[in-house]
Amino acid sequence: MALKTEPFVLNLGPVHPSTHGVFRMRATLDGEVVVDIEPIFGYLHRGVEKLAEQRTYTGIIPLTDRLDYISAMNNNFAYCLAVEKLAGIKVPERAEYIRVIMAELQRIAAFLIAVGAFLNDCGAYFTPFLYMFREREKIVDLFEMVSGQRLTYNYMRVGGVSQDLPEEFLPALRKFVDEMPRFIDEYDRLLMQNEILLARAKGVGILTKEQAINASASGPVLRASGVKWDIRKADPYSIYDRFEFDIPTGTVGDCYDRYRVRVEEMRQSLRIIKQAMAQIPSGPVRAEVPHLIRPPVGEAYARIESPKGELGFYLVSDNSIAPYRCHIRPPSLINLTALREMVRGWKVADLIIIFGSIDITVGEIDR
Amino acid sequence: MTVALSGKEIANQIVEKFPDSIVASSEKEIVVKSGSLLDVAAFLKDTPGLDFNYLNYITAVDYYDHFEVVYMLSSLEHNHSLVLKTRCYDRENPVLPSLVRLWQGADFQEREIYDLMGIRFEGHPNMKRIFLWEGFQGHPLRKDFM
Numbered sequence: 270m271a272l273k274t275e276p277f278v279l280n281l282g283p284v285h286p287s288t289h290g291v292f293r294m295r296a297t298l299d300g301e302v303v304v305d306i307e308p309i310f311g312y313l314h315r316g317v318e319k320l321a322e323q324r325t326y327t328g329i330i331p332l333t334d335r336l337d338y339i340s341a342m343n344n345n346f347a348y349c350l351a352v353e354k355l356a357g358i359k360v361p362e363r364a365e366y367i368r369v370i371m372a373e374l375q376r377i378a379a380f381l382i383a384v385g386a387f388l389n390d391c392g393a394y395f396t397p398f399l400y401m402f403r404e405r406e407k408i409v410d411l412f413e414m415v416s417g418q419r420l421t422y423n424y425m426r427v428g429g430v431s432q433d434l435p436e437e438f439l440p441a442l443r444k445f446v447d448e449m450p451r452f453i454d455e456y457d458r459l460l461m462q463n464e465i466l467l468a469r470a471k472g473v474g475i476l477t478k479e480q481a482i483n484a485s486a487s488g489p490v491l492r493a494s495g496v497k498w499d500i501r502k503a504d505p506y507s508i509y510d511r512f513e514f515d516i517p518t519g520t521v522g523d524c525y526d527r528y529r530v531r532v533e534e535m536r537q538s539l540r541i542i543k544q545a546m547a548q549i550p551s552g553p554v555r556a557e558v559p560h561l562i563r564p565p566v567g568e569a570y571a572r573i574e575s576p577k578g579e580l581g582f583y584l585v586s587d588n589s590i591a592p593y594r595c596h597i598r599p600p601s602l603i604n605l606t607a608l609r610e611m612v613r614g615w616k617v618a619d620l621i622i623i624f625g626s627i628d629i630t631v632g633e634i635d636r
Numbered sequence: 637m638t639v640a641l642s643g644k645e646i647a648n649q650i651v652e653k654f655p656d657s658i659v660a661s662s663e664k665e666i667v668v669k670s671g672s673l674l675d676v677a678a679f680l681k682d683t684p685g686l687d688f689n690y691l692n693y694i695t696a697v698d699y700y701d702h703f704e705v706v707y708m709l710s711s712l713e714h715n716h717s718l719v720l721k722t723r724c725y726d727r728e729n730p731v732l733p734s735l736v737r738l739w740q741g742a743d744f745q746e747r748e749i750y751d752l753m754g755i756r757f758e759g760h761p762n763m764k765r766i767f768l769w770e771g772f773q774g775h776p777l778r779k780d781f782m
Contacts, residue, residue: 485741
């Protein structure tokens with residue numbers, strides 16, 4: 270006689286270190302094997318899109334800082350691009366270079382957290398994470414120099430950036446760019462061939478190319494599945510068409526590929542920063558923009574390659590001082606679409622690392 | 637550079653196959669009737685040469701007398717994009733066909749629009765609120781929500 274069994278429902282989060290914020294999922298288990306999961310959102314919902322409808326175009330910039338709060342510069346960047354597209358504002362050359370330097374530094378900082386947190390989920394509890402934070406700290410110091418802030422920078426403005434680089438910035442950046450490759454190599458030696466990491470991550474949580482495209486995945490998640498798609502190359506914004514860099518891709522789309530792609534991305538970002546430092550001209554850092562911007566009636570969508578993927582802002586203007594509608598395309602939320610297919614059939618411990626390898630920020634999911 | 641395909645030219649292709657499905661078309665976008673949305677979307681996805689295999693985003697805008705739902709489609713192969721729109725005039729019970737069966741990426745985004753704008757997507761496998769709790773009154777992104 271067969272033993273009668275029934276599925277077991279396990280609640281993960283919203284307050285749990287493995288859920289990277291206040292994300293919650295309800296997993297249905299058969300023994301230790303995941304049968305199904307249901308992600309539950311909304312614990313950090315602040316209604317940013319509605320708040321934006323009551324603020325001036327400049328007043329929205331601090332709100333964007335608080336979306337994906339570990340890559341605030343990228344959010345500023347995407348939003349400012351959207352307003353500039355809508356209002357037809359041209360950004361001075363020097364500001365373009367400063368923006369690219371900031372965006373790429375921010376990408377490195379975000380990938381350091383992503384990789385560190387992923388290794389945390391794998392069970393390398395907080396040792397690699399603190400190494401990553403040691404490097405991230407240097408980037409945060411650089412950001413503090415230019416903006417006075419360490420997390421929500423509010424640095425970029427419509428038409429440029431809020432202030433020019435201080436004198437000590439470029440030498441400090443040069444030092445960082447020279448030292449950083451050595452640290453990345455060091456981590457690589459420690460971790461790339463680490464047997465535990467390989468056993469835990471190789472072949473786990475495979476997302477095929479077709480699945481990734483169909484589920485609108487973007488960023489490292491899409492590239493790890495073997496799709497050579499980077500908005501900086503495919504649809505260059507700002508001045509990205511002037512830099513040389515490669516698009517790292519994975520082959521199978523497992524957790525290990527997602528981890529590898531992020532490590533490689535850091536090297537490419539450093540390459541871009543080096544080129545930008547060599548080319549940066551002097552001049553103004555902000556275009557002449559009225560205090561209250563009134564873009565003509567119309568709509569615009571601008572997108573950038575943020576550390577999580579395609580971050581876009583869709584703005585509708587009715588010629589008033591506030592947007593009629595401000596929609597944010599959240600890469601973190603959309604990348605989670607395929608999570609259900611990725612975790613089915615894996616064990617609970619794998620569920621944690623598959624979820625960790627997607628790399629989300631709840632501030633951006635819930636908005 | 638991603639090429640934004642001309643809405644007019646693609647509208648001509650669509651009309652050949654589905655007459656009376658287009659409301660308006662311009663260089664930037666195509667507006668289709670909500671009843672033909674699913675047919676047109678499937679056509680755009682499966683026609684060789686167009687191959688819109690990637691759904692960038694979905695969003696909705698409340699214009700008081702109607703809702704406008706915006707879809708941005710891309711082809712990663714040909715690197716071109718298109719903005720597809722549809723309108724919903726029923727304020728009490730707005731319904732649109734769900735595109736989850738074509739692009740899985742629509743899943744959470746359609747739920748978000750239902751939650752915040754109140755447009756129901758027929759054929760969606762899990763049509764319920766995504767951010768706000770069950771039992772919340774109203775849809776906050778509507779312009780008449782206070």
